[in-house]
Amino acid sequence: MPEIELNCQKLACPQPVLECKKLIESEAPAAFSILVDNEAAKENVSRFVGTKGYAVTVESIAGGWRLVATRGEGCNCEVLSPAQIAAVDGGKVCVFIASDVIGSGDDVLGGRLMKNFLATLPELGPELWRIVMVNGGVKLAAKESPVIGELQKLEADGVTILVCGTCLDFFGLMEQKAVGQTTNMLDVVTSLQLANKVIRP
Numbered sequence: 684m685p686e687i688e689l690n691c692q693k694l695a696c697p698q699p700v701l702e703c704k705k706l707i708e709s710e711a712p713a714a715f716s717i718l719v720d721n722e723a724a725k726e727n728v729s730r731f732v733g734t735k736g737y738a739v740t741v742e743s744i745a746g747g748w749r750l751v752a753t754r755g756e757g758c759n760c761e762v763l764s765p766a767q768i769a770a771v772d773g774g775k776v777c778v779f780i781a782s783d784v785i786g787s788g789d790d791v792l793g794g795r796l797m798k799n800f801l802a803t804l805p806e807l808g809p810e811l812w813r814i815v816m817v818n819g820g821v822k823l824a825a826k827e828s829p830v831i832g833e834l835q836k837l838e839a840d841g842v843t844i845l846v847c848g849t850c851l852d853f854f855g856l857m858e859q860k861a862v863g864q865t866t867n868m869l870d871v872v873t874s875l876q877l878a879n880k881v882i883r884p
Contacts, residue, residue, distance in 0.1 A: 777875060
């Protein structure tokens, strides 16, 4: 068991990820463990430390999970720093979706507009970089969503889809997520920072 252990239980998003970030930047340990108590934190921390070159193993413990991060062992991820991402040629469009409908007045109409919007996004071409979903927007990523086909096609075409873990938890949809990666507020803020343009329907 690694000597360094971060107890991130009872910490709200994005604190568990920020604690890992601080430790990696200050000490760059060969291995460390993180205690978390919710599914969103487990997924967010695992993905974050993976992008930093750590392989993660997960074990269930009383009240949550212990994640053991080991640098450089079995990590098949391509690690890109924000600077490397920003250096990619061409524009990067980030679509920020905070609702499962577009506009106000009638939710049935708003749902149809959202479906049409997502079906039309491929027209942006290679500049379409990332879709970020928060609040009611995470409902679109659930199995029974009327737009799940459109989102899965976008993801298959290389668009990164980030779905807020805190929001999935709030709506009880963590187990229903059928597309995208569970994310946290640090990823959301970084995505908006790195984008050349942000579209909010």
